[in-house]
Amino acid sequence: MITKPLHTKLLYGFILLAALLLPLYVPDPYMFQVVIMSLIFAIAVLAMNLIIGFTGQASLAHAAFFGFGAYGVAIMTKAGISFWLALPAAASISALIGLIIGPPALRTRGSYFAIVTLAFGVIVWIVAGNWVQVTGGHNGIFGIPRPTPIPIPFIGAIEFFDQPAQYYLVLVFLLLTLFIMHRIVYSIFGLTFMAVRNNEPLADAVGINTFTTKLISFVIANFFAGLAGGLYAAIIGAVSPSVAAHLLTFNFLIFLILGGMASLAGPVVGAFAIPILMELLQDLGHFRMLFFGVLLVATIIYFPRGFVGAVRQLNDKIAARRQAKS
Amino acid sequence: MELFLQQVFNGIMFGSTYAIVALGLTLVMGILHIPNFAHGHLYMLGGYITYLFVATLGLGYWPSLLIAIVVLGFVGIIMEAVVYRPLNEQPHINAFIAAIGALLVLESAVEVIWGPQGMRVPNPYPHTFEFLGIIMSVQRLLVIFGAILLIVLLHLFLKKTLTGTTIEAVAQNREGAMLNGINVNRVSSLTFFISSGTAAVAASFIAPIFVISPAMGAIIGMKAFIIVLLGGMGSIPGAIIGGYFLGLIESLGGGYVSAAYKDVIAFGALIVIFSIKPTGLFGKKEG
Known part of the structure; x- marks a missing residue:
């Protein structure tokens, strides 16, 4: 177990406090909505990070699994099922589909795996747009109920109609996801993921079942992608095929790469900062994607570990210089 | 029967486009082992360059096509040098991610300049006629026969010229080619030029028949990728x-x-075939 230095702990504590107090200082409801969205995306990107960043398998079907969660919650809650049942059910369906598609897809490697998963994602997107009876076709599904209130004895109930409540709901799920990802990554399991990423034949040679390892990572990633999608459906109140489109996968990828692969902070930083940055740059219109495209290429060439990786490098350099002086 | 023949005719026409686009991609992927996922977007840009010269600047169809080839060729060279060459030593997946960045740049650049809506390149040969009950147009026949001509020319270039054989030499054995004094970087640039240029031809041929839009690159790019992976x-x-x-x-x-x-x-065929044979139909080595 790696213990963090004190100033890092203080930083994390400060960020947590800032997150808890956010409803007090967020400038307007629109920005608040953007923040809530970015926290949902953070859950999805953390999941993507598990399969791409830690296990080294570029799954480009991520938005499809986000879509399974979103459509799952949308269809189930509209049929009258409680959100608290529909959400884990939808996430489990997403994981189950991952378990079915994983074995054939994971037989391929590298770019082949990327293209196979991308092809799967495109099929899901096309089906979502055309299977009108179930998905509502290109219009999608509207009027999805908000998360069911949680009754609390004597006090009343926690309802999710206003933004602060929705924000805290998403924040709780994000912290939960972070906690679970932390437990996974720093367990022996997480080490096998990284072993597979770093050198698959070697991992195989030391007795790791690389196929099962990749499949487990894929299924967990898809569970959390589905979870994020389910939250998205209930909070936005509408889903359309764009939640399963490859463009959303590419957006997740931008968040992941710019924030920093293979760290737990990177996906959260990327998913939180970039949507806000995109909103602030709204006047630039299509120039924004031009900008982010260039940034993606530059980052993968010069800082393959993204923002967080670059900060860590800088940190290490400063520490090394201090040590050299003393 | 007429419907069947009509579908076959249209199929051959679409197939001609797919064949040229996939041909350009297979050159780059086979020779440089670069997963140029932005290839479909180069095709899309080719359509727009033709549009620019034909519709906006009022040049003839054929000069515009030639200009589109040259412009795209240089876009390809720049892309190879700026995006892919620095990632030569990195895992392939990084090049793949960089390609996604590159395609976002191409798509949004076209959106910035021409807007997201579809455009139509004026048809130089709108004349239609009926043959065996099939409705044909001269432009559609041009797509089909132009593709055949292009394939033949490319084949002759690769097999019969010295420059062409250097490309094949690098494909067969990179180190061996270097030892024989072949400048691998120059071959890379040349390959990208040909690959992007042929994509521009495919787009310019078909642009007068269908509407061009910034989003059209993604789907055809993925299909070309699938054809290349399955075909080897x-x-x-x-x-x-x-x-x-x-x-x-x-x-x-x-x-x-x-x-x-x-x-x-x-996309379904790709998943089914790869789940049976993970290295592709004719694949030998894993990428």
Whole structure:
């Protein structure tokens, strides 16, 4: 177990406090909505990070699994099922589909795996747009109920109609996801993921079942992608095929790469900062994607570990210089 | 019967486009082992360059096509030098991610300049006629015969000229080619020039028939990728046969089964075939 230095702990504590107090200082409801969205995306990107960043398998079907969660919650809650049942059910369906598609897809490697998963994602997107009876076709599904209130004895109930409540709901799920990802990554399991990423034949040679390892990572990633999608459906109140489109996968990828692969902070930083940055740059219109495209290429060439990786490098350099002086 | 023949005719036309686009991609992937996922977007840009010169600047169709080839060729060279060369030593997946960045740049650049809506290149040969009950147009025949001509020319170039054989030499053995004094970087640039230039030809041929839009690159790029992976990376016959095959299947599937789901065919076939044979139909080495 790696213990963090004190100033890092203080930083994390400060960020947590800032997150808890956010409803007090967020400038307007629109920005608040953007923040809530970015926290949902953070859950999805953390999941993507598990399969791409830690296990080294570029799954480009991520938005499809986000879509399974979103459509799952949308269809189930509209049929009258409680959100608290529909959400884990939808996430489990997403994981189950991952378990079915994983074995054939994971037989391929590298770019082949990327293209196979991308092809799967495109099929899901096309089906979502055309299977009108179930998905509502290109219009999608509207009027999805908000998360069911949680009754609390004597006090009343926690309802999710206003933004602060929705924000805290998403924040709780994000912290939960972070906690679970932390437990996974720093367990022996997480080490096998990284072993597979770093050198698959070697991992195989030391007795790791690389196929099962990749499949487990894929299924967990898809569970959390589905979870994020389910939250998205209930909070936005509408889903359309764009939640399963490859463009959303590419957006997740931008968040992941710019924030920093293979760290737990990177996906959260990327998913939180970039949507806000995109909103602030709204006047630039299509120039924004031009900008982010260039940034993606530059980052993968010069800082393959993204923002967080670059900060860590800088940190290490400063520490090394201090040590050299003393 | 007429419907069938019409679908076959359209299938061959789409197949011609797929074959050329896949051919350009297989050159790059087979020779440089670069997963140029932005290839479809180069095709899209080629359509827009033709549009710029034909519709906006009022140049003739053929000069515009030539200009589009040259412009795209240089875009390809720049892309190789700026995006892919620095990632030569990195895992392939990084190049793949960089390609996604590159395609976002191309797509949004076109959106910035021409807007997201579809555009139509004026048709130079709008004349239509009936033959065996099939409705044909001169432009559609141009797509088909132009593709054949391009394939033949490319074949002659690769097999009969010295410059062409250096490309094949690098494909067969990179180190060996270097030892024989072949400048591998120059071959890379040349390959990208040809690859992007042929994509521009494919787009310019078909642009007068259909509407061009910034989003059209993504789907055709993925299909070309699928054709190349299934036909074998670097395999020219694989790309050509795969291209025509996909065009026919899609056209017949779209006509007889479901037009909305015709794109599923290519992607579904990829998943099925890869789950049976993870290295592709003719694949030898893993990428």
